Amino acid sequence: MADKIEVSGFRHFFRTEIGSVQATGTIDLSIKAGEFVTLVGPSGCGKTTLLKAIAGFLTPSEGNILCDGIPVRGPGRERGVVFQELAILPWRTVRRNIGHGLEIARVPKAEREATVARLIGLMGLGGFEDRYPHELSGGMRQRVAVARTWAADPEVILMDEPFAAVDAMTRLTLQEELGRLCAATRKTVFFITHSVDEAVFLADRVLVMTRRPGTIKAELEIPRSASGGRDWDSFTSDPLMQKIAGDVMHLVHAERV
Ligand SMILES: Nc1ncnc2c1ncn2[C@@H]1O[C@H](COP(=O)(O)OP(=O)(O)OP(=O)(O)O)[C@@H](O)[C@H]1O
Ligand SMILES: [Mg+2]
Structure with missing residues (x-):
């Protein structure tokens, strides 16, 4: 699969009246066409900053972002955001x-x-x-x-904690529905969440960030069933999925601020 999104040497600083805040460390990542990548990391580590840069809402202080090999210079119809x-x-x-x-x-x-x-x-x-x-x-x-x-x-969907505000039960349904929607439409998805289970449940690959200024400290491939879909019953009874979720939890906890 070709790279749909390519981020290289990305780093971002916000300039404010009381000085400059380094939002992220140096980040390199690529997302293949049709891949579902989730991103977890502590609050304030720079997740939204990275997503906004990929969406084209923010110009990186350093580095390059490509979509289909073309530099991102602003929002575009091929990149939808939730x-x-x-x-x-x-x-x-x-x-x-x-x-x-x-x-x-x-x-x-x-x-x-x-x-x-x-x-x-x-x-x-x-x-x-x-x-x-x-x-x-x-x-x-x-x-x-x-x-x-x-x-x-859009070819690429960028989602920043889209289910954070809904109750836990509804969230399970939404996650299953999103899984079905993705299996039916084969979009490239970049999805930020605070929930480790959600990250592992939905992803082909989970990225874990360090605390601010965030960099990507780990990357875990998640084996998926051939149909691409998932449901919570099989996820919770699958020892491999539970083991991966446990590993991601340890990586995230080590970054608590
Ligand atoms: N517009 C801004 N001006 C100044 N600083 C900002 C701005 N937006 C974000 N920051 C700072 O950049 C850092 C990263 O913010 P960002 O919103 O990317 O974090 P996040 O990982 O999405 O956090 P959360 O999980 O809480 O949503 C934070 O320290 C934040 O205070
Ligand atoms: Mg955020």
Whole structure:
């Protein structure tokens, strides 16, 4: 597989009125096309900074970021982002939120409706197409946000703790749904989380960062079933998965601030 994203010699400093903050150490990483990479590390180590740079929202102080071999100079349609803070429009129904990017891109109505209907099915939102965000639960709103980013069909999806604000039960469902969605669409995904289980459950490869200024201290390949999908029952009863999750937990705990 070719490298979809390539980060080399990345380092970032924030300049503030009271001086400069070094957000990250030197980071090199590559993500292959179709790969699901998760990133864990202590709070403040520079995860969001790295993701924003890949998204093109922030210009690195040092280093280069390439997407398909082309330098990232700003946000682009081939890179979709899902942030922790909800980014859905309260005055639009579920259907029209998910189709929003497609409307902006002037995708023909029939094609737009087909894409939206497929995502509503994949994300378990059937029956709620014409509801407004305030009529949904937090987990459902989060699913709408994920579906909206997916609908625009970016090649790369960058997710920064997208499930952090939902309750633990809903989160398990969302993680399984995301796993299914990925298996069905083969996107390249870069996903930040504080949850070690979530990181191992979803990933083809887990990256662990040191404390700030963060660098990548470890990388673990996660063997996946041929179907690509996962469910929590088999994950929790699989000794290999539990062993890997334990290893990642140790690596993360050693970086506690
Ligand atoms: N706009 C900014 N101006 C100044 N400093 C910033 C800015 N954004 C982030 N920082 C600093 O850079 C460091 C890394 O921040 P970042 O948000 O990347 O961390 P993180 O790993 O995503 O943390 P968390 O897990 O808490 O979300 C932190 O020390 C933070 O205080
Ligand atoms: Mg962050």
